[in-house]
Amino acid sequence: MVSAKISLIAPYEELENLAREVVKEFTEPIDVRLGLLSAGVTAAERAIESGAQVIISRGGTAEEIRKAIPDIPVVDIRVTGFDLARAMVEARSIGGRLGVVEYPGIMEGVKVFKEMFGLEMMEAVIYSPKDIEASVSWLIRNGVRVIVGETVPVRIAEKYGARGVLIRSGREALKEAIEEAWRVWQVRLRDEIKMQQLRTILDHSKDGIIVVDEHNLVTFFNSAAEELTGLKSRGVIGKDAETAVPEVFKGINSNEPRSRSVVETAGRHIYVSRVPIAVGERSGGAIVIMQDVKRIQKVERTIRRQLADRGLSAKYQLSHVVGRSPKIKDAVTIAERFAATDYTVLIVGETGTGKELFAQGIHNKSARANEPFVAVNCAALPENLLESELFGYKEGAFTGARKEGKTGLFELAHGGTLFLDEISAMPMGLQARLLRVLQEKQIMRLGDDRLIPVNVRIIAASNKDLNALVKQGQFRDDLYYRLSVLTLHLPPLRERKEDIPELWAHFAERCSRELGIGPSPLTSGMEMLLFSYDWPGNVRELLNVVRRYMVITASGLSGAEEWLASALGIKEYEPEVEREQGLVKSMERRAILSVLKEVGGDKKLAAKRLGISQTTLWRRLKELENRTEISG
Template sequence: MAEIAFIAPYEDLAHIARQVSLELGLDLSIHVARVEEGANLARDLARNGCQVIVSRGVTAWLIEQAVDLPVVDVPIGGYDILRAYYQAKQFGGPIGIADVPDVIQGLESLETILGDTFLKYTLKNQDDDIRRGIMALKEAGAEVIIGKIAMAREARNFGLNSVIITSGKETVYQALKEAQRVLQVRQQEKRRAEQFKAILDFAYDGIIALDEEGRITVFNPVAEKLSGWRAEEAIGRPVTEVIPAAQCHILLKTGKPELGELLDIGNTRVVANRVPILVDGRTVGVVTTFQNISSLQSLEHKVRRRLAGRGHVAKYTFADILGESPSLKEAVRLAREYAAVQSTVLIHGETGSGKEMFAHAIHLAGPRQNGPFVAVNCAALPENLLESELFGYAEGAFTGARKGGKPGLFELAHEGTIFLDEIGEMSPRLQARVLRVLEEGEIMRLGDDRIIPVNVRVIAATHRNLAQMVKEQAFREDLYYRINVLNLEIPPLRERGADVLLLAGHFLQEFCRQLQRPAGNLTPEAARELLQYQWPGNIRELRNCMERLALRCHGTTINAAEVRQALGLVIAPESGVPGEGAAGEGRIERLAGQVSTLERGLIKRVLAEAGGNKAEAARRLGVSRTTLWRKLKEENKIDKTGKA
């Protein structure tokens, strides 16, 4: 069945349509039928899949009333009227014409060309009384009537001569080209409608649209499920009847979007976005989308579990970095600037000073914030294991390798950030492999010969003096300059002044809230103890101290003795009463010295047994290589000063 049908009121017009359709290469079904017969035929064609109908005159008008399809009317052109005019002149006498305004208005220029005038009668619409028009033209003196078939037939009933205005090839061509354009637009609209329907039917969101009177025009299946209304019942009703709580109609007056609003629809709590539809600055409707909060929470938890299990989620922003000291504010300012670019960052700071928190914040404030954030502590894993973690491995690379292999952390960080904590503890061999990733942007899994391109931003951190390590050939110079593009120094807690008290109060409240007990207040003496302490473990040590205080202290105030005890500065004598005063402090110093001497002796003995291998010595001692390095550094200082 052709998608375009031509219903001609007379055979000659059908013949012209056949000629033009062949020239256009148009698949066209052509029929001859007039007025009501043509309308009935159009109904049959519409039921059989016809999309556009072309006809002429009264027949076209009746078809428009009969079917819900676009109807293209073959126009009356100037050449058509000219042909009819010269035929009518053979009968002599004044020439009259009765037709619709579009035809009548075009006669003025034609009269100028011909040097003749028509007696004219304008039909207000296709349903106007043709008989009345012919009668009026006869009374005005017309002897010949030119017009469409219905007008010509009525003229003969009044005893007048008549000539039918037939459509020529050029007007049929024009009508069929218009029909092609209409069909194309109709097909595009149908495709868009089907796309729109698919979006509405399969979207996770509930979707409701209103017209400018607040009546529902769109009501998708999710909206049906949440509201309990069927779409066919809801559409056309005021939204205030269907979902009063949605408050969508308010936007028709305000014209202001409302995003993230919490609503109760039936027994379900949803988060809704309401947006006005604006045309030329005027609100003509509203679209509301909403999602079930429990579904959102479930999806969020699922995504977070899957990502967090692989270390892909950055947790901290710059808002989580607390402190008012100038040194910290300067570090945050620099970090914010570094976040805006893609360059490698080297963060230096003592253990527990917050290096990883800054790395998280830089990632979340930068252009890669929607990508993964992968963190790895280079001091926490043996060399071979760290290598397989960073670069992954192919199937069968070694005994126990996972079937199908395993992607490395550099792969998992693609389009995101990788944080290499304690990079100073990395072996020279691994340093060389990391350098290649930074320079070439590609990795090769263990046991594989395939190159995998990766696009990652590297943030490295260390508490060691890498520049000194380069001089001592303990760290690769080329890698050092490759990672030290942007340098960020995190101030130790002892240099941050009153930030100690700010952080102490924050941690104390956090732990007391977890324990469901009121947070105690620090006395001035207790605050002084915190400020005077050197905090070798920095913020991590302060947090641990506050956790101990939250567990041990049940009063409304926390005194200096309790703080010293939490810091390990007070050791109970044999009587079980905490030591205080000069005697207690002297006892603490003596015990600390004895412990330090025993510890140094143990480290030397184990290091000798391990043949100077620090990694093996750390393993035997049950400490990390970072801790062992710090202990050896402290011993070197003691050896130089000669004091215990």
């Protein structure tokens, strides 16, 4: 059975019977009950327990229900002009002086009716059932013989010997009340849906949300607030906020329109903000929003990563380092140990030795791997531009500054790693600012006076000897000592030439994929050339040579060794064919001399042993004489 959303409480039996007839004209079920005053309140409470959400009643009974159950809307069965007219005609037909006992709402209609028809009658306005008997008694003492009004005044009038005329509600009044009740229910339903949507949103918010009323009593306490404070909503709802949640509410100033503070509760640092609720000029309480400081920092880092379009991720791992030589393997092992700490790292190595690859590898091996990796080349920017890149600037900080200001690289790297390449090129003035950031872990944007805390690991790199620069007065000694807590030296390629074949194969395979061509393996002659070269540009130079070689060989180059020798600037080079011919002649010379020695210089016997004619032997010996100092 579908529960009725509307219940009609009739104060008298005649109205109950009429209501049962009228509700049949409506498609939705409507509950009808009998109850006068307090009995009507009881009937309404039972109807609400059964699912009623709107109550219909009239007169004093409606007022009593409204007072007793303030959270449920009560629709009055309005007394129409026809209802009053019927009652007045009936009262005048009885004869005698008329009196009306009614609540203010109905009495207004009575006064209009009285003036319209020039009726003589006395009026007694009642505000509660307690006023009824005194009002009826007063009218009777003043000569009133017929009392017009609700059920109770009529009964009391008859008790005092007067006549009573009931103002009856007609069919139209009942229909109007029911239609109004349906409108009220629909509005209430929409409000409940909106409220439930809001509650669902608030309850599933990751922010803790507490709502207090104008008396500072807690009316809402979501699950996130429970998790942040360690308290349960059932122990907080309805209680004074400062008593129930003292750590949160004593940390904010309720006198300020919008108060913000960081408080500690349940072992966490919580950012708390209070937003007042205003209904017109009246206070409707406030909403208090709580956020875990760690989560705020994480969200900030995410936003910073999304807003920036450069240098915010490290793609290389230490496992990407190519080579098996002892020196490069030692460098990788040391880098892995450094990654396990959070100390500043200084990477020292010649140009092209892979300093940024190692920096990214250390970052990706560290506890900051899921945070930003931001790289900047200190030698690539002039001092003023490098400063604004590192620290950012406030709106209008200088001519040409962005209107909205700019976030610096330190802020973008918050929580992660900032890689300062070619740190030796950083101007002395900026070195002082960098030192302060390392000491205080705070930065200040250009043109601003606000300090911004940053949590950044610094990895610096240099292709110059910073210690020597310190002695020359070109680098701050205090900054050098800060940066060189952990120092990683990368070997140049000339000190690990045994890795060249593996590096060549690695780069050649990469270029093959990029160019869509087959691999081009090294020849023995090419290896000899690569080993004979000192590689001042190190691995980067080797990569560039491989790229040029792959592009040229893809177009059908012949004489690869000659090209490689030319590319490396090697002038005294003997092609492989010539080397092979020279090797054959050298072997031939040794064979002829050996046989001649064995036969005591007998050329005829030597020719026979060598399997050649004497003429051929004489010609070969002549050639050898021209090349070396030998005699027959």
